[in-house]
Amino acid sequence: MPKVTDAYRDARRDKIARAALRCLERKGVHDTSIADIVEESGLSTGAIYSHFSNKAELARYIVGRFLIVRIDALEAAGREGTVLPPRDVLTRMLGILTEDGLPAPLIVQFWGEAMADPDLHAEMTRTAGRLGASLGIAVTPWVRRELGDAASDTAVAERTAQTARTIASLAQGYIANTAIFGPRDVGEYVESVVAALGD
Amino acid sequence: MPKVTDAYRDARRDKIARAALRCLERKGVHDTSIADIVEESGLSTGAIYSHFSNKAELARYIVGRFLIVRIDALEAAGREGTVLPPRDVLTRMLGILTEDGLPAPLIVQFWGEAMADPDLHAEMTRTAGRLGASLGIAVTPWVRRELGDAASDTAVAERTAQTARTIASLAQGYIANTAIFGPRDVGEYVESVVAALGD
């Protein structure tokens, strides 16, 4: 297996993907044509099609590589047994997203695309599964404390999965809401949810 | 002004919009072509273009007419002074959405489209404004009770707007999450949010 060639291919795919991402941020998913990516990347149509079999596969590559933020720090804290209440996990995850992630409007566009493209949907749930696992690890100490020492491992696992999905859902709500209605302070959002639903 | 003709036009636009909606639910926004709508509606290309100036205007019409559910009952309860905690407003709103609204995946697709189409975005925020106002009316009695009798009208209005946006955000989170990861019981979702964030 020629290692140089593999590295070259990967670099090439990344170059194309990054050029595409610049177009997407500027013009949106619908209005970005292959011609735009050709111009932005400085390559030819055929060059792009020799690295991606079509536009959908390029979108899948971008989703797998850039759509979802890594929350390694939160996961590490969870592994060490640090109790992180869900509201802190949510706040810090949204902070990371706002700083390092793709713009909310672009994320929402990819969600929309995935609704009609089963392969893109599969790629999205695959990467989301990784995030969900991290989220689960991050909240496990909190779940254990909530359920008490008597709780079985399955009960902890079940409650952890439920909590992770809920945090993901709240993050999605923040993303969709800010994408459509404009920016909102992360802390203010989380506090407002607590004030409205907690008691 | 010929009243008959106006009624005819409206009926015609509706016929086209409903045919389009059937296509959208079947094939998704991206894969529904004008040719599909022509076939589904039994009209010709030109007939459609004599009622909508283009595909984007047809999308705007559908969004304004079908995207957002009416929560008249909740609004009426709020007007009568019935105290509805946000969690009840959210639960009942999501119940209405699940029963009468468009499928979640289609809603998410329209969100995505609106991200790159300023006119569709404007139509969406316009209809969302109506929902936001209803949401505000529904929670006003609860906000008054929370803030106490000493609260000024501006304080009530401010907290009402904040709470309405938060409820909308939680609903969007439910929609995006179920669209991508599959169905989830509304009550279980709301309880899980309370358990995770309340205290």
Next chain:
DNA sequence: ACCTGAACACCGTTCAAGT
């Protein structure tokens, strides 16, 4: 193997002609 770019099929939109 990677790349070029002209050619092809398809989709949104227009428009001359019909009622």
Next chain:
DNA sequence: ACCTGAACACCGTTCAAGT
């Protein structure tokens, strides 16, 4: 005024030919 459907411009994809 509403409608018809062929024609046009544009976009994703292919493919014969080049390195």
